[in-house]
């Protein structure tokens with residue numbers, strides 16, 4: 656169900672210039688960032704904190720973890736025709752970045 660507006664070009668540019676560690680993925684329909692921690696415990700601690708944020712925002716990451724590495728992809732299922740980037744992704748990306756200080 657497409658009921659969330661996709662970011663327009665200007666909002667997309669602002670997102671990428673504010674959050675330079677995030678990159679566009681899936682032909683502009685998602686953003687992705689890789690996080691490297693010291694060990695699995697740190698990575699899992701981070702994931703636990705992201706999980707709580709995500710649930711509070713009702714917006715959930717797609718992610719991949721190997722030992723100390725966490726790759727997060729954000730997209731909005733309810734945006735565009737087959738999903739896309741929305742303010743929900745911007746908001747969650749900002750909150751995730753803020754966890755790291």
Ligand SMILES: C[C@H](O)[C@H](O)[C@H]1CNC2=NC(N)=NC(=O)C2=N1
Nearest residue numbers: 713714715716729730731732733
């Ligand atoms: C019904 C519920 O609000 C939706 O399915 C939420 C849940 N989490 C979500 N997470 C993400 N990443 N995109 C969504 O569109 C989304 N939608």
